[in-house]
Structures are given as C-alpha cells and as structure tokens.
Amino acid sequence: MGLLVVGSLGLDTVYTPFDKVEDALGGSATYISLAASYFSGPIQMVGVIGTDFPKQYIDILANHNIDTEGLQTIQGGKTFRWGGKYHYDLNVRDTLFTELNVFKNFDPIIPDKFKKSKYVCLGNIDPTLQLKVLDQLTDPQLIVCDTMNYWIEGKKDDLLQLLEQVHVLVINDSEARLLADEPNLIKASKIITDMGPQSLIIKKGEHGAMLFTSGTIFSAPAYPMEMIFDPTGAGDSFAGGFTGYLFKTRDLSPNNLKCAVIYGSTLASFCVEKFSTKGLEDLSYLKIQDRYREFLNLSRIDDTE
Amino acid sequence: MGLLVVGSLGLDTVYTPFDKVEDALGGSATYISLAASYFSGPIQMVGVIGTDFPKQYIDILANHNIDTEGLQTIQGGKTFRWGGKYHYDLNVRDTLFTELNVFKNFDPIIPDKFKKSKYVCLGNIDPTLQLKVLDQLTDPQLIVCDTMNYWIEGKKDDLLQLLEQVHVLVINDSEARLLADEPNLIKASKIITDMGPQSLIIKKGEHGAMLFTSGTIFSAPAYPMEMIFDPTGAGDSFAGGFTGYLFKTRDLSPNNLKCAVIYGSTLASFCVEKFSTKGLEDLSYLKIQDRYREFLNLSRIDDTE
Numbered sequence: 022m023g024l025l026v027v028g029s030l031g032l033d034t035v036y037t038p039f040d041k042v043e044d045a046l047g048g049s050a051t052y053i054s055l056a057a058s059y060f061s062g063p064i065q066m067v068g069v070i071g072t073d074f075p076k077q078y079i080d081i082l083a084n085h086n087i088d089t090e091g092l093q094t095i096q097g098g099k100t101f102r103w104g105g106k107y108h109y110d111l112n113v114r115d116t117l118f119t120e121l122n123v124f125k126n127f128d129p130i131i132p133d134k135f136k137k138s139k140y141v142c143l144g145n146i147d148p149t150l151q152l153k154v155l156d157q158l159t160d161p162q163l164i165v166c167d168t169m170n171y172w173i174e175g176k177k178d179d180l181l182q183l184l185e186q187v188h189v190l191v192i193n194d195s196e197a198r199l200l201a202d203e204p205n206l207i208k209a210s211k212i213i214t215d216m217g218p219q220s221l222i223i224k225k226g227e228h229g230a231m232l233f234t235s236g237t238i239f240s241a242p243a244y245p246m247e248m249i250f251d252p253t254g255a256g257d258s259f260a261g262g263f264t265g266y267l268f269k270t271r272d273l274s275p276n277n278l279k280c281a282v283i284y285g286s287t288l289a290s291f292c293v294e295k296f297s298t299k300g301l302e303d304l305s306y307l308k309i310q311d312r313y314r315e316f317l318n319l320s321r322i323d324d325t326e
Numbered sequence: 327m328g329l330l331v332v333g334s335l336g337l338d339t340v341y342t343p344f345d346k347v348e349d350a351l352g353g354s355a356t357y358i359s360l361a362a363s364y365f366s367g368p369i370q371m372v373g374v375i376g377t378d379f380p381k382q383y384i385d386i387l388a389n390h391n392i393d394t395e396g397l398q399t400i401q402g403g404k405t406f407r408w409g410g411k412y413h414y415d416l417n418v419r420d421t422l423f424t425e426l427n428v429f430k431n432f433d434p435i436i437p438d439k440f441k442k443s444k445y446v447c448l449g450n451i452d453p454t455l456q457l458k459v460l461d462q463l464t465d466p467q468l469i470v471c472d473t474m475n476y477w478i479e480g481k482k483d484d485l486l487q488l489l490e491q492v493h494v495l496v497i498n499d500s501e502a503r504l505l506a507d508e509p510n511l512i513k514a515s516k517i518i519t520d521m522g523p524q525s526l527i528i529k530k531g532e533h534g535a536m537l538f539t540s541g542t543i544f545s546a547p548a549y550p551m552e553m554i555f556d557p558t559g560a561g562d563s564f565a566g567g568f569t570g571y572l573f574k575t576r577d578l579s580p581n582n583l584k585c586a587v588i589y590g591s592t593l594a595s596f597c598v599e600k601f602s603t604k605g606l607e608d609l610s611y612l613k614i615q616d617r618y619r620e621f622l623n624l625s626r627i628d629d630t631e
Contacts, residue, residue, distance in 0.1 A: 109509075204414075206532075207550045227511075228533035229545070240534070240624045242545030245512045279627045319545040320625035322584045 023063040023088060024268040025135050026054045027154045028144020028257070029124060030068045030092070033297060034104035037111070037251055045297035046078045047103065049144030049167065052254035054087045055301040056261025056288040057142070059309055061269035062086035065135045067154070069127045071098035081302060091132050098123035111249050112226065131157040142264040143187075144257060145169050148179040155186055163273060165189045165264045166218075167256065173200050185217040189278075191260050191285075193224045206231070207238075220278060222263070222285075224256060232282045239279045242319040244290035244312070251296045255289040258301060262288030262309075287312045328368040328393060329573040330440050331359045332459050333449020333562070334429060335373045335397070338602060339409035342416070342556055350602035351383045352408065354449030354472065357559035360606040361566025361593040362447070363390035364614055366574035370440045372396035372459070374432045376403035386607060396437050403428035416554050417531065436462040447569040448492075449562060450474050453484040460491055468578060470494045470569045471523075472561065478505050490522040494583075496565050496590075498529045511536070512543075525583060527590075529564060537587045544584045547624040549595035549617070556601045560594040563606060567593030567614075592617045 028050030034043045050068045058064050064087045072094060082089055101124040104117035129150050137159050143151045145167040155164065166187040172180055173196060180200075184190065190213065194206060200216075201209035206223060210233040213221050220234035225243075232239040263285030270277055287309055294300045333355030339348045359369045369392045377399060387394055406429040409422035434455050442464050448456045450472040460469065471492040477485055478501060485505075489495065495518065499511060505521075506514035511528060515538040518526050525539035530548075537544040568590030575582055592614055597605045 205552055207552045225533065228530065231550075238550050238624060239627070240547035240550075242547075242625070245536075245543050245545075247510055247512045276628050280629070283627070317627065317629060319543060320547070322544070322588070322622065323581050324585070324622060 022138050022140075023065040023135070024057055024061070024264060025065050025067065025131070025138035025141045025158075026050050026057065026144065026261075027067040027129055027131075027141075027151070028053060028146055029101055030070050030074065031101040031103050032074070033253060034102070034117070035251060035253055035297065036106040036117075037296075038107070038109050039250060040296060042296050044102070046081060047253065047297060048101065049146065049257045051082070051298060052257030052292065052301065053142050053144050053261035053264070054082065055085055055298055056258040056292070057265030057268065058085035058087055059288075059304055059306055060262075060265035060284075063088045065091060065138065067091035067129055067131060067135070069093045069095060069101075069123050071095055071100040071123045074100045081298070085302075091130075091135060093127075093130070095123040105253065107252060111252050114252070129154050139163065140264065140268040141165065142260055143167065144260070145172075148172050148176050148183045152179060152183050155183070163188050163264070163267060165191060165260060165267075167191050167260050168196065170196055170199055181216060184213075187218045189220040189222065189263075190218040191222045191224065191256070191263065193226070193256065197221075197223045210238075222282060224259060226255075230259070230282055230286060232278060234278050235275045237275060239282065240320075241279075241282045241286055242316065244286065244316060245319070246290065246293070249293045250300075252293050254298065254301075255293050258292035259285040259289040262286075283313055283316045284309070287316060327443050327445075328370040328440070329362055329366070329569065330370050330372065330436070330443035330446045330463075331355050331362065331449065331566075332372040332434055332446070332456070333358060333451055334406055335375050335379070336406040336408050337379070338558060339407070339422070340556060340558055340602065341411040341422075342601075343412070343414050344555060345601060347601050349407075351386060352558065352602060353406065354451065354562045356387070356603060357562030357597065357606065358447050358449050358566035358569070359387065359392045360390055360603055361563040361597070362570030362573065363392055364593075364609055364611055365567075365570035365589075367391035368393045370396060370443065372434055372436060372440065374398045374400060374406075374428050376400055376405040376428045379405045386603070390607075396440060398432075398435070400428040410558065412557060416557050419557070434459050444468065445569065445573040446470070447565055448472065449565070450477075453477050453481050453488045457484060457488050460488070468493050468569070468572060470496060470565060470572075472496050472565050473501065475501055475504055486521060489518075492523045494525040494527065494568075495523040496527045496529065496561070496568065498531070498561065502526075502528045515543075527568070527587060529561060531560075535564070535587055535591060537583060539583050540580045542580060544587065545625075546584075546587045546591055547621065549591065549621060550624070551595065551598070554598045555605075557598050559603065559606075560598050563597035564590040564594040567591075588618055588621045589614070592621060
C-alpha cells in the first residue's frame with residue numbers, strides 16, 4: 022500500500038516582492054505529495070481538477086511516483102484557482118482571489134485499491150470532506166491532518182469530530198491559539214491534544230516548530246534562510262516531508278516523530294527557496310539528508326558534564 | 327580576580343496583569359550579578375545608587391557573593407527609578423517613567439583591584455560609559471556587552487567604537503534588525519559581526535536564542551513556560567547566566583559558548599517566573615543544572631542513521 026494524500030490541486034497566481042507567477046502548479050495535495058515522494062512510493066493522490074489542468078503538471082506528478090488514479094477530472098470544469106500577494110517581510114500575505122470552481126462540489130471518493138491505506142495525510146480542506154475520507158478507510162494507522170483558521174472558525178463541530186480520529190495534527194501557531202482559544206502555546210497544546218490527536222505539531226515559521234507527543238515537548242530549529250523566495254506551500258511541504266518519512270520508516274516512536282519533524286522542516290526549507298513547486302521538483306534523497314544533518318547541527322551541543 | 331559587572335541599579339515599579347510592585351530591586355547590573363552569582367564568585371559590581379537605596383537590597387547582593395565595593399553612593403542623591411506596565415501578552419510593555427537621578431552624572435570609576443578583571447559583562451547603559459569602563463581595564467579577555475534601541479539610535483558612533491572591542495554582543499531580535507538595518511536576522515548577524523564582535527547572540531524571547539560564532543549558527547530553544555509572571559530583567563539574567571558560566575569554566579570554545587547560551591536561557595526562565603529579582607534570589611546550582619538538562623532535552627534527538 023502507498024501513502025494516501027487527499028487535498029486540493031490548484032492553479033496559483035502568486036506575487037512576491039521578487040517575482041510573480043500565474044497559473045502555477047499548486048494546492049495542498051500537490052505540495053504534500055511532491056514532498057513525500059522523496060521518501061518512499063507510491064504516493065496515492067485523491068483530489069479534483071478541471072479539464073484546464075495542464076498535462077505537463079500531471080507529468081510532474083507522475084514523474085515523482087505519484088499515482089493520480091484517484092484524481093477526478095470534471096469534464097468542462099475549471100480547476101481551483103488561488104491568487105495571493107506577499108509583502109516585503111513575507112510573513113504577511115493578502116489573498117487576492119479564491120475561485121473554488123470544481124472544488125465546490127468535490128466529493129472525495131477513495132478508489133477501492135486505496136481504501137486499505139495505512140498511512141494518510143489529509144491536506145487542508147473542509148473538515149467535512151476530511152471526515153468523508155476517513156469513513157472510507159478500513160484500517161488507517163497514521164492519520165496526519167492539517168487545517169486552517171477558516172475551518173476552525175466556520176466548521177468547528179466537524180473539525181472536533183475529525184480530531185477525535187486524527188493521530189497527528191499539524192497547524193501553525195495562530196491556528197493553535199485560535200483552536201484552543203488560548204494565547205499561551207504550551208497551554209494550548211494541552212487543550213488541543215485533549216481534543217483527540219495523540220501528537221500535535223505547531224509550526225512557527227522562521228522560529229521553527231514544536232512537537233508535543235507522549236507528554237514531552239520537542240523544539241525544532243528553523244533553517245537559517247537568507248532569502249525566502251515564495252512561502253506558498255511551506256506548511257504542506259512540512260506535512261508531506263513529515264508523513265513521507267514516517268511512511269518510509271514505519272516507526273511511530275517519539276524519537277522517530279522528532280526526526281520526522283526535522284524532515285518536514287527540511288522539505289519546507291527547500292520549498293520556499295524557489296517559486297511555486299519548483300523547489301520540490303528536483304531534489305534527491307541525498308540533498309534532503311544533507312540538509313537534515315545541517316538542521317541537526319543547528320541545535321547540536323556536546324554536553325561534557 | 328572576579329567577574330566585573332557594570333550597569334544600572336534601580337528601583338523598579340512594575341505593573342503586570344497579575345500583580346504590581348513599587349520600588350523593587352532592579353537594574354541591569356543587579357540582574358546580571360544575581361544570575362552570574364550562582365556559577366562562581368566573586369562578582370564585582372560597579373554602579374551608582376542614592377542614599378535612598380534600601381539597606382536590605384545591599385544585603386541581598388552581599389548574600390550572593392557580590393562585592394559592592396565598586397558601588398558609588400551619592401550622598402543625598404536619589405537612586406535611578408524606572409516604571410513599566412506589561413499588557414496581557416507580556417510581549418508589549420509601556421515605559422511609564424524613567425528618572426535617571428544619580429545615574430545622570432554617573433562616572434564609572436573602576437576600583438584599582440578590579441582593573442585586572444579578565445571577564446567583564448557590560449550591562450545596558452550609555453555606550454560612552456561602557457567605553458570608559460573598557461579604557462580602565464588592563465587585560466580583559468572576555469567582554470560581553472548588552473545594548474538597546476535607544477543607544478543604537480542615539481549613540482551609534484560610540485556604540486560602533488565600543489563594538490570593535492567587544493567579544494560577545496547580546497541583543498534581542500529587534501535590536502539586531504535596527505543595528506544592522508536589515509530585517510533578515512541571518513544577514514543581520516553577518517553585518518553585526520563585521521562591526522567587531524567575534525560572537526553574537528540574538529535573543530528571541532518565547533522563540534529562544536541564536537548564537538553566531540566562528541562561522542556557525544546555534545539555535546537554542548525557549549523554555550516552555552505556561553506562565554510568565556514578570557518579564558523584567560530576563561535579558562539581563564540571560565547575560566548574567568551566560569557570562570557567569572563562561573567565567574566559571576574559563577572555556578571560550580564554540581561548544582562551551584553554546585552551553586553558556588543554554589545557561590543564559592535557564593537563568594532568564596527562572597527570572598520571569600517571579601516578580602522583580604525574586605526568581606533569582608533563592609536558586610541553587612543544582613536547580614539550575616536540572617533546568618539546563620530540561621533545556622537540552624527539548625532539542626535532543628537520537629539520530630540513528
């Protein structure tokens with residue numbers, strides 16, 4: 022069985038102070054799948070596109086050992102589109118437009134051959150759909166899930182129902198504060214893990230990430246980047262690298278979860294170095310391991326006492 | 327020889343959402359000295375107070391093996407006073423008042439017996455005064471220095487002259503951005519170390535601290551605190567713990583600097599748990615080492631590959 026990834030596929034228009042792209046390959050399932058593809062295959066992707074989705078984008082996915090059999094193509098439909106603009110410090114972004122298009126009526130049907138998937142990564146989509154996915158699976162052993170402010174505010178009940186089934190929730194610091202209704206992240210982490218997830222990862226952008234699991238806290242550093250080119254997809258790449266590494270190693274021990282957090286951070290750091298998915302297209306496991314070691318060295322200390 | 331600490335002593339009035347204090351023991355030299363006192367003695371303090379400085383505060387210092395012979399008491403003068411108010415998230419503070427009083431004409435005269443000090447920590451005071459201190463020392467081997475936005479903006483020339491002599495500059499992220507005139511902290515670190523300091527520590531509050539030394543970067547986690555009671559003095563406690571540990575170990579290798587950063591973070595975490603200097607008054611080296619180990623565990627990962 023492969024790693025099941027469900028989420029959005031889209032055509033992104035992105036403006037940063039450095040450059041812009043139109044109708045670039047995007048979407049949460051895309052970033053997750055590309056990031057995860059460097060660890061072990063196959064990646065089994067479920068999502069929806071229109072007939073305007075470029076053939077060359079399908080080729081990029083296929084070239085990364087991503088099985089697109091679960092992609093629904095709506096005849097005559099238009100693919101989901103998102104437009105955003107980043108400001109100088111790249112922490113602030115304005116959404117310019119969101120066209121749901123074929124995503125509006127998306128019904129995530131899991132092909133029979135994917136239903137026995139043991140490792141699942143649910144990209145950031147409506148929790149109602151995320152629940153529908155889980156309902157079709159026979160024996161998931163690791164469910165990693167992302168969400169966002171929009172669903173925390175608008176679909177809280179469905180989200181809470183979902184969280185009871187989720188093993189690892191991956192969200193950023195503002196989402197954690199909103200979900201827990203608590204500004205202190207340490208207190209928030211306890212409130213959120215009480216909602217169901219055995220493990221919680223809080224991503225803090227340029228300040229790294231924190232893993233809360235089995236009553237312990239792991240603090241992962243951020244990669245010291247002199248230049249962030251395009252932050253789009255960083256969170257999805259994190260989730261993809263994290264889940265991909267766990268899928269490859271089949272080891273859910275606390276220490277291996279820590280390693281997976283560093284691999285997630287590694288993939289996110291590659292993602293933001295180039296526009297759109299470019300940073301994830303030409304990697305190798307060797308390159309990933311080199312940066313993983315750089316990450317470890319950032320917080321390494323030889324304790325002689 | 328002892329560890330020479332020069333800075334302010336003051337009477338602080340602090341309001342937080344939890345409590346308030348008036349005329350509490352404060353000042354950069356106070357926090358630095360108390361934090362450093364747990365590592366090795368004696369601490370040799372140079373500063374100025376008025377005759378209104380309570381005898382019991384002198385006793386607190388003396389009880390921590392702090393030599394107050396370098397304290398100038400201005401007869402009939404009033405001690406430096408500062409008042410501040412913290413808001414709910416404790417990251418924002420308003421200065422309510424600053425009364426320089428005896429600090430206005432402070433001339434830091436280093437007693438002869440302190441002039442051969444090898445280890446020096448310059449608390450956050452006017453860089454003109456910090457320069458005056460260094461002029462009186464015969465052979466300093468480690469000069470750790472703090473500063474703030476006020477001096478970066480108002481006394482840039484003196485500060486730049488000072489930085490040429492400083493071994494370790496300890497500032498926070500907003501100060502680093504201002505000093506380097508560069509928003510990216512990695513780029514800023516290079517600009518600042520080009521100004522003179524061999525090592526730079528950038529404190530990031532709830533996001534930990536970064537050490538830049540010998541071309542490498544070390545990322546230290548923050549202690550996961552559910553409750554910060556009073557942030558006053560956290561930066562000074564960091565500098566005191568950092569310098570105190572180096573003074574005790576007499577080892578300026580990159581790895582020992584990393585350990586010192588964790589000890590600095592440790593002392594800062596104790597500081598903010600109680601009001602004013604209370605968090606630094608009843609520690610022990612054992613308590614400090616226990617928390618130091620907790621810090622190490624936060625970023626520890628067993629790398630099996």
